[in-house]
Amino acid sequence: MGVSLKDVAQRAGVSIKTVSNVVNNYPHVTPQMRAKVQQAIDELGYRPNLTARHLRKGRTGIVALAVPELGNPYFAELAGAVIDAAARHDYTVLVDHTAGLRERELLVCQEFRSHVIDGLILSPIHLETADLVARQETSPLVLLGEREYEAPYDQIAIDNVAASRLAVRHLLDLGRSRIAFLGSRTSRERRPAHLRLRGWREELTAAGLEPDETLVVATEGYGRADGATAMTTLLERGAPPDAVFAYNDLIAIGAMRTLAEHGLRVPDDVAVVGFDDIEESSYGTITLTTVSPDKQAIARLSVDRLVERLAGKPVSEPLRIRPGYRLAVRESTGSVPTGAHGSGNGTENATRTDPLLPATPRHPDTPSHPDTARHED
Amino acid sequence: MGVSLKDVAQRAGVSIKTVSNVVNNYPHVTPQMRAKVQQAIDELGYRPNLTARHLRKGRTGIVALAVPELGNPYFAELAGAVIDAAARHDYTVLVDHTAGLRERELLVCQEFRSHVIDGLILSPIHLETADLVARQETSPLVLLGEREYEAPYDQIAIDNVAASRLAVRHLLDLGRSRIAFLGSRTSRERRPAHLRLRGWREELTAAGLEPDETLVVATEGYGRADGATAMTTLLERGAPPDAVFAYNDLIAIGAMRTLAEHGLRVPDDVAVVGFDDIEESSYGTITLTTVSPDKQAIARLSVDRLVERLAGKPVSEPLRIRPGYRLAVRESTGSVPTGAHGSGNGTENATRTDPLLPATPRHPDTPSHPDTARHED
């Protein structure tokens, strides 16, 4: 079908090797040889067959990214950043989503396009440490997301507990005391609670408050509808909260919708904080205060790690990398100028951002985050 | 490095072909032979090298999808749908984004991962018919998006003009007369106006109104910030409109933000209609009326077309397929019960949806659209 090296060689009256040299910019080729070959290439419209090259070299230049749901803007934005980061290393990204199904997560990390992808960046939800340990596949794997695993793979995630505590503290500083948590998992499985829920507990306890478990509402998924439903559930329990900390922005946005329907004002009656800082959160009629992970850093770091492993760098121990984050304070918590927070371990910085009317939100490509901090353990 | 067919054959004491037969579920193999081989496969942890298979078969099972921007929820949602549709045909999707740059669009459709992807689904912005005609690459290409091309490739897009007219008519029916259009292109190039802008013009003219070009505002891009800026520009021109039709939902959302900042109420002072029906539009404090293209159908149809071409079906003429759409009427146009519209060519249906409080929006997986209509020309 296609034009091969051989065809070009024949046309140019040279050997295959010579053509290959030209194609690969091998330094030692005489200009006239190069010109002759190039002409043949142009005439025939030759394009190297990457599949064959890959077979020969054992690498494909393709990495996969598997996220729960591309419909969640956080993951869409992250995917975009990963694609860009990978492109800078001449890698192409194969995107898949797992719908948050354990089966698909397993499939992806076990045998997804074996030999076709050089490595995998996976953001799991249901995967267990045991699954990871049992993994056969030898290609590099980088883990993203909220969970932590005792498995020999690089993990890149912000300090979810500390970030959540920061969010809760912000609410406490505002004088709120009945702070709900929306988005714990309805886990039939006995699973450790979310790190974000743990952060909620810890900060409340640290403030001398008893975490009120009736203010914790589980959700089926992580979308806007789940947030709306959860908020309804909470309100039906009576004794409404004066603040809500949601597992992510979508849940927070759904909750705000429900609050509006019930005539409750944000932030006057109920302050709301989300998690993810998707662009949408800067644009609602009421903009959303949220924990803002440095997506660019997460994308860049995960691709860098993958590429390093791929390059066969001296195999360092698996790293646990903690990118930076900040608390983006916006209208949903009243825009009261609060001082900067910081818990002292250098992995976070809470900057007050977005004054009252963030008509021109910070551009996502020029993050104001400090350089990421690393924790290797 | 990896375990090959040969290794397995050696281990099992059979020929390569036999192993290949087992791997490929070739029907005529004795059970005991199969068992023996399977055991060797398991012991060695053999995984077929798809790259080699692809080289041999000339196909890779990978198709590419290139959209302008994954950060735009419309494209993220579409990408998700395409990935699912492709998976049903055992294809994997390589996602790329072009940032709306003509250079990258060209690159993608010319030589993107040549021989690695079997086909391409492209949603171009800047590409011209001439670029397409000049395309060297012979792999199947399906075009998505607003533009129409005189090129020999399948094109899948809703009838943008008719859909826009429907939106404008809805605004007219509400008694609005000063209807702005936000999001025309700031085109240095001499390009035909957007089809959506054309729809705006046509419907106004049909209603006996003179399209007021001072109500048309160009934008640099297609994001929320662009919408906010455009709305500001419009308001600064004085004589505010009583309705806005935006090129897409993001621009509409940005515009609503600006309206809120200026103390203008939606829909009382200004009614707003968007285009795309991203999920976010069902969840703002003021939900957005918008043209809702059947994304599932668009994804399914484009993958189907690609797969058909790939399967070497008798090469039919390039098709121009028009999936269904509807007008999702929500709060931003006042939720006034309006009758159903329809322009008679069977490619559209305007259903009034989403009553006052769409706390539970229609599930994206169960579209209420009619079957898609096809126009072959």
Place this chain on the structure above:
DNA sequence: TTGAAAGCGCTAACAG
């Protein structure tokens, strides 16, 4: 500096 030949792992003919 360029040519010849081997082989990456697999499938598809064709034998046996």
Place this chain on the structure above:
DNA sequence: CTGTTAGCGCTTTCAA
């Protein structure tokens, strides 16, 4: 039903 063999298009020794 199973084995042998010849490439798919490329890179990479090794010679010349």
